[in-house]
């Protein structure tokens with residue numbers, strides 16, 4: 001049987017962040033993921049400046065596609081509002097594999113099915129792995145959540161979000177990130193997220209229960225988005241969208257049981273307003289690692305449940321950088337540091 005001090009189930013942003021922190025402190029860590037990295041992860045791939053800061057990422061040294069947006073273009077019906085704030089886009093296929101490798105933790109491909117307490121304060125997984133601490137970072141269908149936490153934290157059906165998305169190679173011309181809210185009564189939003197060097201992610205996400213109550217179907221919203229994009233931002237693009245569902249932040253009563261923790265989507269931490277889950281996954285992974293290393297309480301007060309706060313902070317940073325509070329205008333340099341391969345137009 002393979003033994004380690006900390007076993008992390010899932011090598012996405014939650015798992016790799018925990019592994020990175022633990023490895024830097026010299027802990028004996030092993031990451032198990034059912035997929036071989038780089039692996040496909042359905043996601044728009046929009047990351048906030050908080051993610052960059054929390055993970056101490058030097059954007060100029062990031063070796064893959066990264067685009068910095070100096071604004072978000074938010075659409076409500078006929079209204080279009082440019083929101084000056086700094087956000088970034090990455091491709092999850094590249095970003096997740098890079099984070100996991102950077103963590104320095106050994107990774108094994110293994111689909112975890114069964115977890116039991118070993119009677120000595122630790123855990124045994126599938127009769128093959130033994131650990132003292134166990135971090136559940138396996139996303140929505142995390143086996144650590146299912147086996148140890150589900151009864152204590154049942155998922156709230158009204159917080160389930162369904163999505164359809166596709167990431168394609170496309171020579172986009174508009175380098176801004178566009179978000180459309182409530183189009184055709186959609187209880188959610190759709191997006192156009194360009195990536196560096198000719199990749200584009202488009203998708204629709206909405207609260208499943210509300211859509212059902214309104215007799216709506218995510219596929220018809222997708223068709224509406226595709227038509228709209230064909231007319232304006234992405235003429236001639238072809239899509240084969242895929243669906244995925246996850247949970248927005250609700251009441252998460254129990255996130256630690258003895259030596260076992262749940263983080264990221266396993267704990268249902270995506271923000272209530274925009275379904276942004278990478279930042280909460282990273283932050284919760286780091287907090288779980290800190291709890292193990294420093295014997296601290298594991299609590300999620302510092303994990304934001306709303307994206308609007310991050311966007312507002314970034315807007316204020318931009319205003320400050322532009323010298324608005326000093327009565328003079330400064331050149332804007334891209335917020336979170338000199339971004340690699342930035343392709344946005346200058347101000």
Ligand SMILES: Cc1cc2nc3c(=O)[nH]c(=O)nc-3n(C[C@H](O)[C@H](O)[C@H](O)COP(=O)(O)OP(=O)(O)OC[C@H]3O[C@@H](n4cnc5c(N)ncnc54)[C@H](O)[C@@H]3O)c2cc1C
Pocket residue numbers: 009010011012013014015032033034035039041042043044045046047110111112113137138139140141142143163164165203244245246263264265266270275276277278279281
């Ligand atoms: C269409 C869509 C668009 C999104 N867009 C954004 C966005 O733009 N920005 C943003 O911040 N968030 C976005 N999100 C949310 C974001 O993708 C998730 O919140 C985030 O990936 C959560 O990270 P995680 O590490 O908790 O889980 P994941 O990234 O899902 O990683 C979990 C890992 O666990 C592994 N695993 C699962 N089960 C097992 C098992 N039994 N054994 C071993 N390994 C297992 C999986 O293979 C996976 O690698 C989006 C989600 C969707 C569906």
